[in-house]
Amino acid sequence: MSTELNIEKLKLQFAEYLKRKKYRNTQERYNVLDRIGELDRHFNADELYLYMNGRGDRISRATIYSTLDLLTQCGILMKHRFQGDSAHFELSSRMPDHDHLICMECGRIVEYREEGIDEIRDRVCDRLGFRPVTHSLQIFAVCHDPVTCEHNKQD
Numbered sequence: 001m002s003t004e005l006n007i008e009k010l011k012l013q014f015a016e017y018l019k020r021k022k023y024r025n026t027q028e029r030y031n032v033l034d035r036i037g038e039l040d041r042h043f044n045a046d047e048l049y050l051y052m053n054g055r056g057d058r059i060s061r062a063t064i065y066s067t068l069d070l071l072t073q074c075g076i077l078m079k080h081r082f083q084g085d086s087a088h089f090e091l092s093s094r095m096p097d098h099d100h101l102i103c104m105e106c107g108r109i110v111e112y113r114e115e116g117i118d119e120i121r122d123r124v125c126d127r128l129g130f131r132p133v134t135h136s137l138q139i140f141a142v143c144h145d146p147v148t149c150e151h152n153k154q155d
Protein backbone atom coordinates (compact mmCIF):
# COMPACT_ATOMS: atom_id res chain seq x y z
CA MET A 1 0.00 0.00 0.00
CA SER A 2 2.73 2.45 0.96
CA THR A 3 4.87 1.68 -2.08
CA GLU A 4 3.01 4.35 -4.06
CA LEU A 5 3.56 6.88 -1.31
CA ASN A 6 6.10 9.51 -2.16
CA ILE A 7 6.36 11.89 0.78
CA GLU A 8 9.14 13.96 -0.78
CA LYS A 9 6.93 14.70 -3.77
CA LEU A 10 4.07 15.66 -1.46
CA LYS A 11 6.41 17.98 0.45
CA LEU A 12 7.26 19.81 -2.76
CA GLN A 13 3.58 20.11 -3.58
CA PHE A 14 2.94 21.44 -0.06
CA ALA A 15 5.84 23.91 -0.30
CA GLU A 16 4.46 25.28 -3.56
CA TYR A 17 1.04 25.68 -2.03
CA LEU A 18 2.36 27.49 1.07
CA LYS A 19 4.41 29.81 -1.12
CA ARG A 20 1.54 30.57 -3.46
CA LYS A 21 -0.81 31.34 -0.56
CA LYS A 22 1.92 33.20 1.34
CA TYR A 23 1.61 30.96 4.40
CA ARG A 24 4.54 30.52 6.72
CA ASN A 25 6.87 27.78 5.60
CA THR A 26 7.84 26.09 8.88
CA GLN A 27 9.73 22.87 9.42
CA GLU A 28 7.00 21.73 11.82
CA ARG A 29 4.52 21.53 8.98
CA TYR A 30 6.74 19.22 6.95
CA ASN A 31 7.34 17.14 10.03
CA VAL A 32 3.56 16.64 10.31
CA LEU A 33 3.51 15.39 6.73
CA ASP A 34 6.37 12.97 7.45
CA ARG A 35 4.52 11.51 10.43
CA ILE A 36 1.32 11.14 8.43
CA GLY A 37 3.31 9.13 5.88
CA GLU A 38 4.59 6.89 8.66
CA LEU A 39 1.09 6.28 9.96
CA ASP A 40 -0.21 5.10 6.57
CA ARG A 41 -3.82 4.82 7.77
CA HIS A 42 -6.81 6.89 8.78
CA PHE A 43 -6.36 9.13 11.76
CA ASN A 44 -8.00 12.02 13.54
CA ALA A 45 -6.22 15.07 14.91
CA ASP A 46 -5.98 13.66 18.44
CA GLU A 47 -4.46 10.39 17.26
CA LEU A 48 -1.85 12.28 15.28
CA TYR A 49 -1.14 14.52 18.28
CA LEU A 50 -0.56 11.50 20.53
CA TYR A 51 1.48 9.73 17.86
CA MET A 52 3.79 12.71 17.30
CA ASN A 53 4.27 13.57 20.95
CA GLY A 54 4.89 9.91 21.69
CA ARG A 55 7.86 10.24 19.35
CA GLY A 56 9.15 13.35 21.07
CA ASP A 57 7.97 15.87 18.49
CA ARG A 58 6.57 18.30 21.11
CA ILE A 59 4.02 19.76 18.73
CA SER A 60 0.92 21.68 19.81
CA ARG A 61 -2.64 20.69 18.99
CA ALA A 62 -3.11 24.09 17.34
CA THR A 63 -0.25 23.44 14.92
CA ILE A 64 -1.64 20.02 14.10
CA TYR A 65 -5.11 21.40 13.43
CA SER A 66 -3.87 24.23 11.24
CA THR A 67 -1.51 21.96 9.30
CA LEU A 68 -4.26 19.39 8.71
CA ASP A 69 -6.45 22.20 7.36
CA LEU A 70 -3.75 23.37 4.97
CA LEU A 71 -2.97 19.84 3.78
CA THR A 72 -6.66 19.29 3.12
CA GLN A 73 -7.05 22.58 1.25
CA CYS A 74 -4.25 21.76 -1.14
CA GLY A 75 -5.58 18.27 -1.80
CA ILE A 76 -2.79 16.26 -0.18
CA LEU A 77 -5.13 15.02 2.53
CA MET A 78 -8.68 13.81 2.22
CA LYS A 79 -11.01 14.64 5.07
CA HIS A 80 -13.77 12.20 5.97
CA ARG A 81 -16.66 12.62 8.34
CA PHE A 82 -17.59 9.06 9.12
CA GLN A 83 -19.66 9.37 12.24
CA GLY A 84 -19.67 11.49 15.35
CA ASP A 85 -17.84 14.79 15.36
CA SER A 86 -14.14 14.06 14.85
CA ALA A 87 -12.97 14.22 11.24
CA HIS A 88 -10.69 11.52 9.90
CA PHE A 89 -7.90 12.18 7.45
CA GLU A 90 -5.81 10.15 5.06
CA LEU A 91 -3.38 10.90 2.26
CA SER A 92 -5.22 11.29 -1.06
CA SER A 93 -2.49 9.38 -2.88
CA ARG A 94 -2.51 6.51 -0.42
CA MET A 95 -5.19 4.34 -1.94
CA PRO A 96 -7.12 5.98 -4.78
CA ASP A 97 -10.78 5.24 -5.41
CA HIS A 98 -11.63 3.28 -2.32
CA ASP A 99 -14.69 3.46 -0.12
CA HIS A 100 -15.29 2.90 3.56
CA LEU A 101 -17.34 0.71 5.81
CA ILE A 102 -17.74 1.94 9.37
CA CYS A 103 -18.68 -0.30 12.29
CA MET A 104 -21.29 1.55 14.32
CA GLU A 105 -20.37 -0.46 17.41
CA CYS A 106 -16.59 -0.09 17.60
CA GLY A 107 -15.92 2.63 15.05
CA ARG A 108 -13.59 0.39 13.05
CA ILE A 109 -13.07 1.66 9.52
CA VAL A 110 -12.67 -0.91 6.77
CA GLU A 111 -11.47 0.16 3.35
CA TYR A 112 -12.72 -1.60 0.25
CA ARG A 113 -12.92 -1.36 -3.51
CA GLU A 114 -15.98 -2.55 -5.34
CA GLU A 115 -16.16 -2.18 -9.10
CA GLY A 116 -19.91 -1.75 -9.50
CA ILE A 117 -19.82 1.48 -7.49
CA ASP A 118 -17.97 3.36 -10.24
CA GLU A 119 -20.60 2.27 -12.71
CA ILE A 120 -23.40 3.53 -10.47
CA ARG A 121 -21.59 6.87 -10.10
CA ASP A 122 -21.19 7.19 -13.87
CA ARG A 123 -24.77 6.16 -14.55
CA VAL A 124 -26.20 8.68 -12.07
CA CYS A 125 -24.06 11.49 -13.51
CA ASP A 126 -25.03 10.52 -17.03
CA ARG A 127 -28.73 10.54 -16.20
CA LEU A 128 -28.53 13.92 -14.45
CA GLY A 129 -26.28 15.50 -17.05
CA PHE A 130 -23.02 15.74 -15.09
CA ARG A 131 -19.44 14.68 -15.66
CA PRO A 132 -18.27 12.38 -12.84
CA VAL A 133 -15.13 13.40 -10.94
CA THR A 134 -15.00 11.30 -7.81
CA HIS A 135 -17.28 9.77 -5.23
CA SER A 136 -17.42 8.69 -1.63
CA LEU A 137 -19.62 5.91 -0.38
CA GLN A 138 -19.86 5.14 3.30
CA ILE A 139 -21.53 1.97 4.49
CA PHE A 140 -22.57 1.88 8.13
CA ALA A 141 -22.77 -1.57 9.61
CA VAL A 142 -22.21 -3.61 12.76
CA CYS A 143 -19.74 -6.43 13.34
CA HIS A 144 -21.14 -9.83 12.54
CA ASP A 145 -19.76 -11.46 15.62
CA PRO A 146 -19.94 -9.28 18.74
CA VAL A 147 -17.08 -11.26 20.30
CA THR A 148 -14.60 -10.10 17.67
CA CYS A 149 -15.92 -6.53 17.65
CA GLU A 150 -13.18 -4.26 18.97
CA HIS A 151 -15.77 -2.26 20.85
CA ASN A 152 -16.84 -5.26 22.90
CA LYS A 153 -13.30 -6.47 23.41
CA GLN A 154 -12.48 -3.33 25.35
CA ASP A 155 -15.23 -3.87 27.92
Ligand SMILES: [Zn+2]
Nearest residue numbers: 090098100111
Ligand atom coordinates in the same frame (compact mmCIF):
# COMPACT_ATOMS: atom_id res chain seq x y z
ZN1 LIG B 1 -9.64 5.28 3.37
Ligand SMILES: [Zn+2]
Nearest residue numbers: 103106143149
Ligand atom coordinates in the same frame (compact mmCIF):
# COMPACT_ATOMS: atom_id res chain seq x y z
ZN1 LIG C 1 -17.23 -3.46 15.45
